[in-house]
Amino acid sequence: MELPLHKLVLRKLKMKLKNPFSTSYGTVQDKEFFLLELIDRDGNRGYGESVAFTTPWYTEETVATTFHMLEDILIPTLQSNMVTHPDEVSELFLPVKRNNMAKAAIEGAVWDLYAKRLDIPLAEALGGERKEIEVGIAIGIQPTMNQLLEKIQGALDNGYKRIKLKIKPGLDVDLLSQVRSHFPAISIMADANSAYTLGDIDRLKKLDDLNLLMIEQPLGHDDIIDHAKLQAAIQTPICLDESIHSVEDVRKAWELGSCKVINIKIGRVGGLTEAKRIHDFCYEHDIAVWCGGMLEAGVGRAHNIALTSLPQFVLPGDTAGSSHYWEQDIIKPEVIVHDGIIKVPKKPGIGYDMNFEVIEKYTEWKKEYDF
Numbered sequence: 001m002e003l004p005l006h007k008l009v010l011r012k013l014k015m016k017l018k019n020p021f022s023t024s025y026g027t028v029q030d031k032e033f034f035l036l037e038l039i040d041r042d043g044n045r046g047y048g049e050s051v052a053f054t055t056p057w058y059t060e061e062t063v064a065t066t067f068h069m070l071e072d073i074l075i076p077t078l079q080s081n082m083v084t085h086p087d088e089v090s091e092l093f094l095p096v097k098r099n100n101m102a103k104a105a106i107e108g109a110v111w112d113l114y115a116k117r118l119d120i121p122l123a124e125a126l127g128g129e130r131k132e133i134e135v136g137i138a139i140g141i142q143p144t145m146n147q148l149l150e151k152i153q154g155a156l157d158n159g160y161k162r163i164k165l166k167i168k169p170g171l172d173v174d175l176l177s178q179v180r181s182h183f184p185a186i187s188i189m190a191d192a193n194s195a196y197t198l199g200d201i202d203r204l205k206k207l208d209d210l211n212l213l214m215i216e217q218p219l220g221h222d223d224i225i226d227h228a229k230l231q232a233a234i235q236t237p238i239c240l241d242e243s244i245h246s247v248e249d250v251r252k253a254w255e256l257g258s259c260k261v262i263n264i265k266i267g268r269v270g271g272l273t274e275a276k277r278i279h280d281f282c283y284e285h286d287i288a289v290w291c292g293g294m295l296e297a298g299v300g301r302a303h304n305i306a307l308t309s310l311p312q313f314v315l316p317g318d319t320a321g322s323s324h325y326w327e328q329d330i331i332k333p334e335v336i337v338h339d340g341i342i343k344v345p346k347k348p349g350i351g352y353d354m355n356f357e358v359i360e361k362y363t364e365w366k367k368e369y370d371f
């Protein structure tokens, strides 16, 4: 049955993070993004959120390229084609190379609308079964060791199930050893955001003594060959983040032995349909999967929660609670983490209502598109 699309409302928002988030690439303080509200002829509303940053340090996409893609390519494509199921959106966008975060923003709104039309939770529409999901937390690079230890303790006090720390050359073996000696038994992983090369192999081998859950994206953002060499040389499981844009990337990485774990970010892989394909491949091949974060506001967070309800998300994701990032989130209720657990909402679609008071407060401009 056709999805009778009526109108798309595109809002540009800017929200200040409570705490700046620092990685080997740099620091994020303000999060700029698009909120997409897709309305059908029966008055149902589906929501999507874009995740690209203002500069292309994580992937090549930015807020500006997202707008260009939405305005000039993706929205017109959706306007001129009929869809019956969200999977058809990624088919429609197939001739457009990459620009996965822009594609995911619009596809996410279609998925939410589709689930709402069926009157079922998005998690169920995706085939998810979990009623609750376990989550961890990502802690950015801190100015001092004491501040880092305090942040970790605070996260543990809040029940988060695993701690992800950012590392870079010079802020790695010693830093992680100190953390490990303060917290001998906790689940710790390190994210390098491509800060190393194979020349650092001896340094990276030292991490094997620290019982890390995994090391995320140690080498080049577009590499799977050197990662295979590194994985053969170290015991710590490698997780790929930046290198993975599709299920084909996962298949190749798996065949080469480039990693043991996959971080799925809906935006990086072009939407929930491709995220689900990656999930299914990993399920069949017994590859551990978890859901990464992009410092999302509530709508993006809600999509992550729905996705994480699928069975192969066997490791805690980066979906921390709203209050970890924001003074006020754009959804009601906010995402609450209790003892490191989020309850998957039972209401239709993403399962959270929009908080338009907050949305209006942070909206810089909005624009409407008719279908």
Ligand SMILES: O=C(O)CCC(=O)C1=CC=C[C@@H](O)[C@@H]1C(=O)O
Binding pocket: 023, 058, 137, 138, 191, 193, 241, 292, 293, 294, 295, 296, 318, 319, 320
């Ligand atoms: O959303 C979160 O809480 C996790 C954020 C996070 O760790 C990242 C977001 C975006 C880019 C990176 O710095 C990093 C990552 O690589 O996973």
Ligand SMILES: [Mg+2]
Binding pocket: 191, 193, 216, 217, 241, 242
């Ligand atoms: Mg990462």
